[in-house]
Amino acid sequence: MNLEEIKSILIQKFGENIIVGEETTGLQPALLIDPDRIAGVCLELRDNPQTYFDFLSCLSGVDYGVEENRFGVVYHLASIPYQTQLTLKISKENNRDLDNLPSFPTISSVYRSADWHEREAFDMEGIFFEGHPDLRRILMPDDWEGYPLRKDYKTAEYYKGIKID
């Protein structure tokens, strides 16, 4: 199953504008997906007998830089029966206001492994996942301020009045 076939499966099911772009320059090609429909795409790729991407290897939240103001999520899927891999990407522009986090739909109902990965992306990059069952911080303390992996993050000097050395 190559990239073209996967594309045609997705276009057949969801229509032309489901795929908003494609990256083929690097070693691993990636499909850019319409962010609002990522959960449906993952469900289709998981359950379609031609693809069976049943294993979510990795989910990474990405902050593309201070000037770009763009946030994204990258999904690395793997198919155990076919031994293939696939990269999906979603991204959208969003400002850096901590009251207005970039928000994407959750895929934790499709892959349960996404549950903790999405919590980590929320904790580290401040990416909100709509419909996540338990979106608490996972690595940082619950009352931590700011999102450490953002490019504009300033290292905290105090935590609850205690100086951090």
Added chain:
Amino acid sequence: MNITNSKYEEALERYNKKITEASAQEMVLNMGPQHPSTHGVLRLELITDGEIVKEVIPHMGYLHRCFEKHAESLTYQQTIPFTDRMDYLASMNNSHIWTMGVERMMGIDKDIPKRIEYIRVLVCELNRIASHLIAIGTYGIDIGAFTPFLWCFRDREHIMGMLEWASGSRMLYNYIWVGGLFYDLPVGFEERCREFVDYFKPKLTELNDLLTNNQIFISRTANVGVLPMDVAINYGCSGPMLRGSGLKWDLRRIDGYSVYPELEFEVPVGAGEMGTVGDCWDRYKVRVDEVAQSLRIVEQCLDRLQKELKRTPDFDPRAKMPRKLVPKPQDFYIRGEGAKGELGFYFIHQKVKAIDKTGNIRYDDTEIPLRVKSRGPSFCNLSVLPAIAKDVMIADLIAIIGSIDFVLGEVDR
């Protein structure tokens, strides 16, 4: 900073409410972060009804050392010591997969001399044995058997000694570098390693007699914490966890990276010998069998290293090391079989924008990645715990935790 959007705090409030309500009806019990059977600084919040665990809520982050943040400000070569500190029981595997990823991005993975690749696999497999020995030994202690722990540590000590001889460090080696090795193996390493293999093989049989086939041990672990295969896949479990559930999935075979396609070894899977497929005993047994398979790999590597890939005086393990590590701008995800499962690194490498004196924008090469994400196998393996530890006894929960064999350095990163 004043956050007014309550949407982001909602889950936390829901959780606090749940704990408050549970305290009135049932007992909320904290296990860890200093509890020895949580294998490090993991805190488990248990909602219990007498001896029965109703729910497990894991809390991590006590060992968070900002690996990904560090990696964003260091070059690829400088990050290697940080990867050692992720799964600190199998550091060689971490740096092997990291360097492999960087080498593929640079396009030099085919130029690495065979001798270097064989040395890498040799030290990785030795380290995998050491890691599994800890898993086996501490699992015995969790269940209440003290002797296997001492035996495993005694044998692990030989491996630590050998790897210290090669790299200069006992646990955090910084031995495998991009494009080569820190040093060639010391003279006499192969002979000493062979001595160890001959010494260790009978010890493995003894260990099986002592623990694997021990009736008390079987009663404590068989049919406990059963993890069905579909649940394991959906939760992203990998490594011995997934193989314990009966799926033959080993990235050393699937991806065939490094020199693994040239080596002969079996992929052991859980068969439900003592109870159900995917129970704690199966996961334990997969590790014991893997130790034996790793020994086979070590022997084959030694054969090659002593014959056709023999050490020569002019062999320089740093000869192929690039002066500057500047990959082409791209995204790359590398995965490999660490001691605990699928260890992955996701790199985003881009050029950096700079403005020169005349005000023109130009894009410069850089040695520093824009983003690195590490996919720790322990992180995903641990996430299945709340699902398989529902309505079990507290004592069984200890058995389940031990059979997952996570390392907190990798969960928290």
